[in-house]
Each structure stands twice: as structure tokens, then as C-alpha cells.
Amino acid sequence: MDGNDMGGGGKCPVMHGSLTSTETSVTAWWPKSLNFDILHQHDRKVQPYGPDYSYRKEVEKLDYEALKKDVHALVTDSQDWWPADWGSYAGLFVRMAWHSAGSYRLADGRGGGGAGNLRFAPLNSWPDNANLDKARRLLWPIKKKYGNKLSWADLIILAGNAAYEVAGLETFGFAFGREDIWHPEKDTFWGSEKEWLTDSRYEKLDERESLANPLAAVVMGLIYVNPEGVNGKPDPARTAMDVRETFKRMAMNDEETAALTAGGHTIGKCHGNSDPTGLGPEPEGEDVVGMGLGWKNSNQSGNGRFTLTGGPEGAWTSEPTKWDGGYLDMLLDHEWELTKSPAGAWQWKPVSIDEADMPVDVEDPSIRTMPMMTDADMAMKVDPIYRKYMEKFREDHDYFSRTFARAWFKLTHRDMGPKPRYIGPWVPQEDLIWQDPVPAGSTDYDVEAVKAKIADSGLSVADMVSTAWDSARTYRGSDMRGGANGARIRLAPQNDWDGNEPARLSRVLEVLEPIAKETGASIADVIVLAGNVGVEQAAKAAGFTKTVPFTPGRGDATAEMTDAESFEPLEPLVDGYRNWIKDDYVVKPEEILLDHTQLLGLTAPEMTCLVGGMRVIGTNHGGSAHGVFTDNVGALTNDFFVNLTDMSNTWNPTDDEGIFSIRDRQTDAPKWTATRIDLVFGSNSILRAYAEVYAQDDNKEKLVDDFIAAWTKVMEADRFDTRA
Incomplete structure (x- = not known):
């Protein structure tokens, strides 16, 4: 056939x-x-709203109190198709919010609950997220009711908050403002493994800190660590190492980690009371009759007491729907021994326990069931640091509640970026250091006078443009951290980063800081204005009089406002825009350029014009001549593209690995040197198509205009204080 x-x-x-x-x-x-999909993954064509729709405006029309009332009611409104444990969805909604937010990692700011990514593959079908598809379906009537005023991303996190409030916790607060995506972020690197729950991300298995960056989870398909132990082998002391490393990579310290573990397991239970061979495929592997749901369980009812999620079975506390100190008492008051769940998963049970201290069955309150602990829970008991906090929490329940509430707020809001992005009546007044606070800057100064002083300062175009770029290039659209606002380039650790050329940076700041003090402008504004002055001078040298757009009002952060350790992951190790590589890496520099470009929120054409323009302006790190394909350095010409696409030249490797010689085809005379990042714009078919546009004789001014637009986009990327 x-x-x-x-x-x-x-x-x-x-x-x-x-x-x-x-x-x-x-x-x-x-x-x-080169795979350019990462630059196109949130194309406007995939979203269902028109260009005038703004979630940030719509959510401000929301009836917040009515919404909270509805979500609170839903927590205890058990549905026949997916019944609630003990009549409460608190545990399920906590887990949903936790696993939505918990994919965040500090290294590149990706993951987290800020975009509703849990709705899409691969996260919607990770083994660790089993049955969270049901939690989202339970929320659908509320999403349907509030429609365009409420994003899935906000609702998922709000449901977790509501679950704790219904259980009795006074939460620290909640912010709206998360905007949904409409397509999987399929180019986010979640690991190189080709099978679920397999491990190939450690350089040395016995050194748990050797977990490959930017990853935080220990294996493919888990949010955090394996609840049965490292690679499924129970060993609480070793599991504690995984817990510490994973939560560190989420920007959590030991106390926050202990509080989150205790508070997270105060509510709900694990589900492993079934034969795992009866479990159907995950949502992405299910057929259309599955209604978008997965993990269909053929054992008995398939839900309730026979729900199968991860493998371990049982509750951690005597009253799993109540916010109390039951987890701490259960963990610390009993000796524990290894056992296996009905699903065959390793877990721990009390050596002895009074029946009255056992939780009741999720369906029949006349039946008592055995509590359990995972290997990660036992890590809280055997690790001396974690145990210290567990005992402290038990001694002071109010302190435990406050510590957990703040850690939960951090977990669920860490990827939202600065506080100006927070919306709604429940936003805490306190400025938290992990929010990277920046004081408001002045707008009451003469911008043109500042520009005139900068222009007369003696700084070169390269000095001005390079410093402004270095200040702004740390911005990450993944978690909205970094950027020029705050002028943290002058503070530790940024003022000592190799990529920022500390000696040159210090020299430039010595010129710009007095100008800021004299004019009343912030240092942050003056740094950006200096870059703009440099771009305008470079455009003028190319024959075009242009004004670079500028919005005043950036503030200057202080060292006390800066969590220096959390800024270390923002250090650039490769900057293709300034033609710099700190060290040799397995990943090709052009691939790292694409990753950086995506974090900056730039498109491929914007990347192209910025790279070519910055080469001829002369902004290479250390004054390197690589890729500076012009005899008129400092002028914003299209010479980079003209000479890159000129077939009278040949490209030749040199003895210096990664460096190439550009030579005259007829005479073999050397003309320029270049790096892979330079040449990829002439060799890759997609990038060459853009390069040819800018090499055209009639597009000299287009290059200048496009460069200014892309430059401004980077300089303004972190100005959430001025956005509607």
C-alpha cells in the first residue's frame, strides 16, 4: 500500500x-x-491578541477581591472527575505553583512561573509534573470567568498562595503582572539527556557541585532533586548536598531552603498507591481523546487514594490541610526506617508511631494511614545546618511562618524582576534586596547641558559607547535583572569583571561622575547619555546628523541595595558585540552570541546591525582590531558589511586558534583579522542575508537608523519605571 x-x-x-x-x-x-529559533520563539504571530492589547493595563481592571474569594472557594470545592484529598486541593495547588516557579535558575534567569510556561511542553509533561494538568483544568472556570484581565501565569501562582491562606498561613503578599506566552520555549536548555530521569549533567558524580551550568535540577524531568535519593539510592547526607546545590542555583540560602522544605511539606501528600505499569502517557504523548490530559491511571478508580504521581506514598503530617508545625514534630520526634511505597519507590516510615498521630485516608476518615518522609526530608534531619533550622522553626512557630512566607514569596516572584513590574493591592511595601531595588532618579536637569559636558570631556567615542554598552548588556529578559538602571557597573562585583575592563572603566567613571554631581543627573543616566553622545558623534563622522532617543530618570543603586553574590551569574564570559571571549568554551562563540541576544530581547537583524556598527565604531574589548573592517574607525559606516561580503577577499585560518586573516585575493596581502563571530555574519546564510542588506550602497543611512533603534532598545530595556 x-x-x-x-x-x-x-x-x-x-x-x-x-x-x-x-x-x-x-x-x-x-x-x-546555527539555530535561530531562540530569537523567534515569541513572535507576535503566535499570540491571539491584537497589537493594542496590554495585559499590564487589563489586569489593573481586575476585581482582585472577587478573584481571591473565588480561588479560596475553589480550594475546598472537590470535583467528581478529580476529587480533592481530604476535600482540599491545597496540596495540589501548592505543588502546581511550586513547580511552576521552581524551574527558575539563577545562572541564566530562565524558567520560573512568570510566563505560564507550565502549560506547554516540555514542562507540562515532565515526570515530576505528573497530574498538574488536572490542577490547571480545575482552575479553568476561574480563568474563563476573568478572561483577558487574568493571565494563566498569575492565576497558577495565586492558586498556591490561596491554598496556603485557606490552610491558615498569613502570606507575605502577592503581585500580578506575569504575562502569558503562547508557545513552548523549546529552545531553553533543560539538559542534554534523551530520556527522562537519566543523568549526564555532572562532570564528577561524587562532586555534586559539578552540576553543569546553567542547570539546577539534578536530572532531566525533575524540578529539584530525586525524592528517593541521589540517582534513586537513599542516602540523606548525600541528598543534602543535592538539595543545597540546587537551591543555591535558585538563589536560596540554607535557611530559606529549610523553610521551603518544611513549609512545602506541611500541606498535602505524595501519591504512589498504585502499580506504575498502569499509568498512561503524559499529556504530550496522549491521543486527542485524552482531552489534553495525561497520566491516565487504570488502577482501581485512578484517583483519590489510588492517585499515582511520583512514586512515594503518604502525607508528612497528621493534618495535611492545616498550616501548623506538624511536619517539624513528625520529622524530629520519630526515628525513621527505609521502606517502599506500593508503587515501588523508596521512602522512610516511622519506626513506631501512635495511631492517633497518623493522618487519615484521603477518602475515608475512619482509616489511618502511615506517614512518610522522602530522602530529601531526611536530609533536613541529618544535615547539621538544616537540622539547626528545623529545630529553630519548631521552637518558634511564628518565626517559622514568617520565614516561610517570605521564602515562598521569593520563590514565586524571583523571576518577575524589579518591583515596578508588580501590580495589585497585595504588593508588599518592603523593598527586598533580591528585587535589585533602584531609587528613583532625577528628571529635573538639562539633558542637553549634560550631553555638552560629556562631549567636551575628552572621552573617545569608543570609551563612551563601550562603557554604556557594558552597563546595559547585563540585562536579561528571562528574569528582568541587570541593565543600566542603577549604575551597578560601578559597584562590586561588576566593577572588577574582566569583560568590563576595570582600568578603562575606572578612568571613564572618573570623568563621568563629576558631571553627574555637577548637573544633578544620576550616574546611571550620565553613563547612558555618554553612550548616546558617542553614537551621535559616530553617526556624524559617517555623514549623518542624528539624535539618539533618551528617557531620563534612572537611579543610582548603592552597595547596600545590591546582593553582590547574586550578580555573579550575570558576568559576561563572552560578548560577541565587543568581540571578546574570556576563555575557551565547548560551545561556539556564535552560539553564545545568539543566547546573549535572546536575553537582551533583540532580533537577528538588530543583532546584525549592532555587531557591525560597534566594530567600526571601535568598541572591541581591549582595543582589539579583529573584525574592524574599516580605515575610518569611529565612524558609523557600513564598512564592516561591505568588506565582509567583498569577494575580492579571502578568509584564512591563522596559527592563533579562532583568529582568521582577511587577505586580498589577487596579492594575498593581509588586510584585516577576524574572529568566528565576525565571519559568521558572512558565512551563515541567514546572517549573510542581513549583512547584504546593510552592505548595499543605498542602505548607509538605514544602518545608522537601525543601529540607533537597536541601541536604544538595549539602553531602555530595564526601564520598567517608565512603561505602561
């Missing part, structure tokens, strides 16, 4: 897989080619 034969003589109207299969993609044929 023909492969396209539909039976009955019919033919399939398309070749199988030709429209939707990834197996026939360009990168499948040529896996070493």
Missing part, C-alpha cells in the same frame, strides 16, 4: 510529516548550523 494511502482509494493531502515534523528541519539535516 502507498505510504499516503488513506484506505478506500483516498490519498493523504500532504506528505506525512512535511508540515509538522521536526525530523526534516534544516537543523536536522545540518546539525552544526
Whole structure:
């Protein structure tokens, strides 16, 4: 039979897989080619609203109190199709919010609950997220009711907050303002493993801190650590190492980690009271009749007491729907021994326990069930640091509640960025150091007078543009951290980063800081204005009089406002825009350039014009001549693109690895040197298409205009204080 034969003589109207299969993609044929998907993953075409829709405006129309009332009511409104444990969805909603937020990692700011990513693959089908599809379906009537005024991202986190409030915790606060995405972030690196729950991310298995960056979870498909122990082998002391490293990579200290563990396991239970062979495929692997749901359980009822989620089975406390100190008492008051759940998972049970201290069955309160602890829980008891906090929490329940509430707020808001992005009546007044606070800056000064003083300062175009770029390039659209606002480039650790050329930076700041003091402008504004002055001078040198847009009002952060340790991951190790690589890396520099570009929120054309423009302006790190394909350094010309695409030149490797010689094809005379990042704009078919646009004789001014637009986009990326 023909492969396209539909039976009955019919033919399939398309070749199988030709429209939707990834197996026939360009990168499948040529896996070493650059994959630009990461720059296009949130194209406006994938979202269902028009260009005038603004979630940040819509959410301010929300009836917040009515919404909270509805979510609170839902926590105890058990549904027949997916009944609640003990009549409460508190544990399920806590887990949903936790696993939505808990994918955040500090290294690149990706993951987290800020975009509603839990709705899409791969997160919606990770083994660790089993049955959270049901939690989202339970929320659907509320999302349907409040519609465009409420994002899934906000609702998912709000449901976790509401669950704790219904259980009796006074939460620290809640902020709206998370905007939904409409397509999987499929190019986020979650690990190199090809199978779920397999581990190939440690350089040395016995050194748990050797977990590959930027990852935080220990294996593919888990949010944190393996609850059964390292690689499924119970050993609480060793598991404590995993817990510490993973939570550190989420910007949590030991006390916050202990509080989150205790508070997270005060509510709800684990579900492993079934044979795992009866579990159906995850949502992305299910057929259409699954209604978008996965993990169908064929054992008994398939839900209630027979729910199968992760493997371990049982509650941690005697009253799993109540906020109390039951977890701490249970953990510390009993000796524990290894056992296995009905699903075959390793877990711990009390050596002895009074029946009255056992939790009741989720369906029948006349039945008492055995409590349990995971290996991660036992880590809280055997690790001396974690145990110290557990005992402290038990001694002072109010302190425990406050510490957990603040840690929970941090967990669920860490990826939202600065406080100006927070919306709603429950935003805490306190400025928290992990929010990277920046005081308001002055707008009451003469911008043109400041620019005139900068222009007369004697600083070169390269000095001004490089310093402004270095200040702004730390911005990450993943968690909205970094950027020029705050002028943290002058503070530790940024003022000592190799990529910021500390000696040059110090020299430039010595010129700019007195100008700021004299004019009343912030140092942050003056740094950006200096970059703008440099761009305007470079445009003028190329024959074009232009004004770079500028919005005043940036503030100057202090060392006391700066969590220096949490800024270490923002250090650039490669900056293709300034043609700099700190060290040799496994990943090619052009691939790191794409990653940096995506974090900056730039498109491929914007990346192209910025790189070419910065080369001819002369902003290379250390004054390197690589890629400076011009005899008119300092002028914003299209010379980089003209000479890159000129077929009278040849490109030749040199003895210096990663450096190439550009030579005259006729005479073999050397003309320039270049790096891989320079040459990829002439060798990659997509980037060459953009380079050819800027090399055209009629696009000299277009390059200048496009450069200014992209430059301004980077300089203004972190100005949440001025956005509607």
C-alpha cells in the first residue's frame, strides 16, 4: 500500500510529516548550523491578541477581591472527575505553583512561573509534573470567568498562595503582572539527556557541585532533586548536598531552603498507591481523546487514594490541610526506617508511631494511614545546618511562618524582576534586596547641558559607547535583572569583571561622575547619555546628523541595595558585540552570541546591525582590531558589511586558534583579522542575508537608523519605571 494511502482509494493531502515534523528541519539535516529559533520563539504571530492589547493595563481592571474569594472557594470545592484529598486541593495547588516557579535558575534567569510556561511542553509533561494538568483544568472556570484581565501565569501562582491562606498561613503578599506566552520555549536548555530521569549533567558524580551550568535540577524531568535519593539510592547526607546545590542555583540560602522544605511539606501528600505499569502517557504523548490530559491511571478508580504521581506514598503530617508545625514534630520526634511505597519507590516510615498521630485516608476518615518522609526530608534531619533550622522553626512557630512566607514569596516572584513590574493591592511595601531595588532618579536637569559636558570631556567615542554598552548588556529578559538602571557597573562585583575592563572603566567613571554631581543627573543616566553622545558623534563622522532617543530618570543603586553574590551569574564570559571571549568554551562563540541576544530581547537583524556598527565604531574589548573592517574607525559606516561580503577577499585560518586573516585575493596581502563571530555574519546564510542588506550602497543611512533603534532598545530595556 502507498505510504499516503488513506484506505478506500483516498490519498493523504500532504506528505506525512512535511508540515509538522521536526525530523526534516534544516537543523536536522545540518546539525552544526546555527539555530535561530531562540530569537523567534515569541513572535507576535503566535499570540491571539491584537497589537493594542496590554495585559499590564487589563489586569489593573481586575476585581482582585472577587478573584481571591473565588480561588479560596475553589480550594475546598472537590470535583467528581478529580476529587480533592481530604476535600482540599491545597496540596495540589501548592505543588502546581511550586513547580511552576521552581524551574527558575539563577545562572541564566530562565524558567520560573512568570510566563505560564507550565502549560506547554516540555514542562507540562515532565515526570515530576505528573497530574498538574488536572490542577490547571480545575482552575479553568476561574480563568474563563476573568478572561483577558487574568493571565494563566498569575492565576497558577495565586492558586498556591490561596491554598496556603485557606490552610491558615498569613502570606507575605502577592503581585500580578506575569504575562502569558503562547508557545513552548523549546529552545531553553533543560539538559542534554534523551530520556527522562537519566543523568549526564555532572562532570564528577561524587562532586555534586559539578552540576553543569546553567542547570539546577539534578536530572532531566525533575524540578529539584530525586525524592528517593541521589540517582534513586537513599542516602540523606548525600541528598543534602543535592538539595543545597540546587537551591543555591535558585538563589536560596540554607535557611530559606529549610523553610521551603518544611513549609512545602506541611500541606498535602505524595501519591504512589498504585502499580506504575498502569499509568498512561503524559499529556504530550496522549491521543486527542485524552482531552489534553495525561497520566491516565487504570488502577482501581485512578484517583483519590489510588492517585499515582511520583512514586512515594503518604502525607508528612497528621493534618495535611492545616498550616501548623506538624511536619517539624513528625520529622524530629520519630526515628525513621527505609521502606517502599506500593508503587515501588523508596521512602522512610516511622519506626513506631501512635495511631492517633497518623493522618487519615484521603477518602475515608475512619482509616489511618502511615506517614512518610522522602530522602530529601531526611536530609533536613541529618544535615547539621538544616537540622539547626528545623529545630529553630519548631521552637518558634511564628518565626517559622514568617520565614516561610517570605521564602515562598521569593520563590514565586524571583523571576518577575524589579518591583515596578508588580501590580495589585497585595504588593508588599518592603523593598527586598533580591528585587535589585533602584531609587528613583532625577528628571529635573538639562539633558542637553549634560550631553555638552560629556562631549567636551575628552572621552573617545569608543570609551563612551563601550562603557554604556557594558552597563546595559547585563540585562536579561528571562528574569528582568541587570541593565543600566542603577549604575551597578560601578559597584562590586561588576566593577572588577574582566569583560568590563576595570582600568578603562575606572578612568571613564572618573570623568563621568563629576558631571553627574555637577548637573544633578544620576550616574546611571550620565553613563547612558555618554553612550548616546558617542553614537551621535559616530553617526556624524559617517555623514549623518542624528539624535539618539533618551528617557531620563534612572537611579543610582548603592552597595547596600545590591546582593553582590547574586550578580555573579550575570558576568559576561563572552560578548560577541565587543568581540571578546574570556576563555575557551565547548560551545561556539556564535552560539553564545545568539543566547546573549535572546536575553537582551533583540532580533537577528538588530543583532546584525549592532555587531557591525560597534566594530567600526571601535568598541572591541581591549582595543582589539579583529573584525574592524574599516580605515575610518569611529565612524558609523557600513564598512564592516561591505568588506565582509567583498569577494575580492579571502578568509584564512591563522596559527592563533579562532583568529582568521582577511587577505586580498589577487596579492594575498593581509588586510584585516577576524574572529568566528565576525565571519559568521558572512558565512551563515541567514546572517549573510542581513549583512547584504546593510552592505548595499543605498542602505548607509538605514544602518545608522537601525543601529540607533537597536541601541536604544538595549539602553531602555530595564526601564520598567517608565512603561505602561
